[in-house]
Amino acid sequence: MEIKAIGCEPLQLKLMHVKDGHTLKVYQKHGGYKSLKKAMDMSADDIINEVKASALRGRGGAGFPTGMKWSFVPRQSPKPKYIVCNADESEPGTFKDRYLLERDPHALIEGMLIAAFALGAETCYIYYRGEYRYLIDIMDRAIEEARAANFVGENILGSGFKCEIYTHTGAGAYICGEETALLSSLEGYRGHPRMKPPFPAVEGVYACPTVVNNVETLTSVPQIIEMGGIAWRDLGTEKSGGTKLWSVSGHVKKPGVYELPMGYKDMEKFILEDCGGMLRDDKKLKAVIPGGSSVYIMNAEQIIGKNVTLDYEGLVEGGSMVGSGGFIVMDETVDVMESTKNLTEFYKHESCGWCTPCREGTDWLVKIFNRISIGEGRPEDAQLLLDICDNIEGKSFCPLGDAAAWPIQSAIKRFPEDFKKWLFNKANGNEITANV
């Protein structure tokens, strides 16, 4: 597996191939914790303004501007404030945070400390997905190292600022990547999302002001403080600042984690050259899911010769979304009905059961896919799938419902042949009836 930067100096990936990069000593040798010191000489407003200027957007999937999220925290509130790192990386196709947590834990600690200093938080939690147990041990050691060097704990660097960082584990629930469900889980409850508003910035964990940020979001913060917000933004584009990690899996020769400047040109070159091209030379590119399983699937015609730019605006224009940056590349051996069925089973399993459209809808979607996959699909089934999706999308309590609907809607629209061939099975020449 490859881990490298293309088209830019490695920033997020700076320590990925450095021996003992996870230790405090090596991290500091490469400039680590200088940003924290710099930030502690700045005012809270200045720090937040640098993050705003950087155009950093949440790297977990939603892409919400980080500086704005931070500015929603009521700093005069008498309640304690919390920084929570979302390390519940479970979007299918996404595995970038895992390597950051494994090989560069101090970058996350430093990012959290800067956020905590700016927002007046004295406690930080890192919420790991339960399966990432081995990473928790690495982080616990890193936190102890940082504590011994007085970066964590009481009176940090003699400034009077105090901050504790704790690791916390989930136990296998995709929904806990949704920030309010994560907070429910952190409090020891089932991972049910909460009504927004109030947003976590006002009432988060323990009903206190809380900022929940993805790992990659927080590890970007020390770079932003070091370089200045504008300089960091200019690595990318005006609206999509900085660099971004992309996880690439599926039918390419070199799957891996790639750091690209935002605005990288273009998607075709990235897959067919940078990632080594198709795994099997005689098999053509058929489909790509570029942002983790929840985004629209793209067909080859939308990619080849289309100059799709890899940033928030470019991928929307190209017909999908950045999401979590998890590329799943599929060659012509993949049947998109089957791949969509696989993802729908995922959403059914991971639906938390809180709201009816998602709980019942995903269950029915799977039932219909099962019927199609054993050759008993009916010509109207494509339309039926779309109708159910329509009754989930925008009507579920949290975005998991949308995430279940979008892959199906885009798959039927962009790969009608793959559905037709199943639905023809018993329908004697009926055309696919979906109106897309």
Added chain:
Amino acid sequence: MASAVATDFTNQIVYTDEVAEFSPEVVAEMESHLVKYPAERKRSALIPLLFVIQRERGWVDNEGVNFLAKFLQLEVTDVWETATFYSMFNLRPVGRHHIQICKTLSCKIMGEPEITDHICSKLGIHAGETTADGKYTVSLVECLGSCGTAPMMQIGFDYYEDLTTEKVDKIMDSLK
């Protein structure tokens, strides 16, 4: 008449008020989790502590749950409420080696079905079953965040990646 068919998680639970006992070391380990959370928010430690119960008892059992309810000053139903939500908690006994094969898309298209067939035929069980000697359980699970090194599986907490049938044989041979 209501159907007497038990659900997945209740059919193994023998309802009892018995409370599990743990060594002072394990209790101290549990207490070490509590310091992370505000004193009046002990429930926050519930998931980490359920993992301790599972490690010590082999699965999340009734006596273990009763212990946690007492330990965290919760109702027994509070503990069950959380325990039954999360896929990683085994609500019935599993084999000594819990082989969890990722079945989500990237693994699926990179050879998961072959790996699953190989493991299952080697052990003579289906996915979701435990061998008669109680040594192995095979489960198909959703994405484990290792898509770039697909196909992959997790045994206990250990990741095994870039699997081939030959590699699986070696891994299985190394399990005691």
